[in-house]
Amino acid sequence: MGDNMDVSKKVVIVTGAGKGIGKAIALEFGKRGSFVIVAEIDSICGQEVCDEIIQNGGTAHFIETDVSSEQSIKDMITQTVQLYGKIDTLVNNAGITIFKPILECSVEDWDLVMNTDLKSVFLASKYAAIEMIKNNAGSIINIASNHVHATLTDSEMYAAAKSGVIGFTKGLALSLGHQGIRVNAVCPGFMDTYHYRNWRSQFEDQDFIQQEVDSLHATNRMGDPQEVANICIFLASGLANQMTGSSITLDGGLSTRLYHSKYA
Numbered sequence: 402m403g404d405n406m407d408v409s410k411k412v413v414i415v416t417g418a419g420k421g422i423g424k425a426i427a428l429e430f431g432k433r434g435s436f437v438i439v440a441e442i443d444s445i446c447g448q449e450v451c452d453e454i455i456q457n458g459g460t461a462h463f464i465e466t467d468v469s470s471e472q473s474i475k476d477m478i479t480q481t482v483q484l485y486g487k488i489d490t491l492v493n494n495a496g497i498t499i500f501k502p503i504l505e506c507s508v509e510d511w512d513l514v515m516n517t518d519l520k521s522v523f524l525a526s527k528y529a530a531i532e533m534i535k536n537n538a539g540s541i542i543n544i545a546s547n548h549v550h551a552t553l554t555d556s557e558m559y560a561a562a563k564s565g566v567i568g569f570t571k572g573l574a575l576s577l578g579h580q581g582i583r584v585n586a587v588c589p590g591f592m593d594t595y596h597y598r599n600w601r602s603q604f605e606d607q608d609f610i611q612q613e614v615d616s617l618h619a620t621n622r623m624g625d626p627q628e629v630a631n632i633c634i635f636l637a638s639g640l641a642n643q644m645t646g647s648s649i650t651l652d653g654g655l656s657t658r659l660y661h662s663k664y665a
């Protein structure tokens with residue numbers, strides 16, 4: 402039974418690790434001695450993150466990956482196994498949003514969100530699990546969102562995709578549990594990343610929105626990508642050996658609140 406947070410020498414794939422939350426996750430595993438695969442569609446930021454891990458004394462490889470493509474995921478998994486001979490942890494982090502009135506959304510919009518945020522989780526988990534089963538061990542961590550608890554206008558496609566991730570997490574945890582693979586999800590709230598700024602940019606008074614967003618949290622502030630990274634370390638480590646099929650919400654109490662008022 403694991404009794405510590407040690408993730409050194411674990412082979413860890415982080416999708417969408419070139420920016421934001423994925424970058425924080427990849428850097429943290431790198432600092433803790435994991436062998437990190439930066440699986441990212443954007444080769445410039447993907448390579449930069451990989452270089453930063455190596456500069457910090459860690460080990461990392463960048464593999465250009467489009468998580469919405471089955472072939473690209475298969476190639477990434479094959480290259481990972483060629484490099485390290487195994488996969489211990491997969492963090493399905495890559496995701497996009499299209500915030501748009503639903504009556505203006507096209508099938509192409511729907512497919513793009515579903516393929517990037519949900520189909521990707523199925524595909525990467527499937528091909529990583531084929532390798533994990535060989536060692537009877539593995540941890541799959543899916544980055545969902547607090548949009549699975551409560552959502553906003555013009556966010557239907559995103560909320561649907563992330564809710565699908567939670568259902569998939571539960572089923573996969575049951576299907577793969579007997580083969581030593583744990584599957585969990587993290588549901589972050591507002592995090593200061595490109596993804597968040599893209600959402601905020603639709604509003605004219607961005608300072609007002611920022612103050613309002615901060616004040617909606619019990620902690621009176623947005624989250625930091627580093628805080629998601631910390632949870633991923635825990636979920637990948639022996640400390641979480643009995644944890645599977647679970648979702649951890651990390652949103653400073655935002656989705657706990659029943660009624661938004663300055664008096665309550």
Ligand SMILES: NC(=O)c1ccc[n+]([C@@H]2O[C@H](COP(=O)([O-])OP(=O)(O)OC[C@H]3O[C@@H](n4cnc5c(N)ncnc54)[C@H](O)[C@@H]3O)[C@@H](O)[C@H]2O)c1
Nearest residue numbers: 417419420421422442467468495496546591592594595596
């Ligand atoms: N930022 C938030 O407030 C927030 C809140 C809740 C959940 N999330 C989730 O966290 C995850 C990361 O979000 P973020 O804010 O860091 O996003 P981000 O946009 O800052 O970074 C996402 C990264 O994924 C990469 N990417 C996009 N499409 C890809 C593809 N097809 N294949 C491989 N890589 C791809 C991008 O190039 C980018 O580097 C997403 O799944 C998002 O839904 C974010």
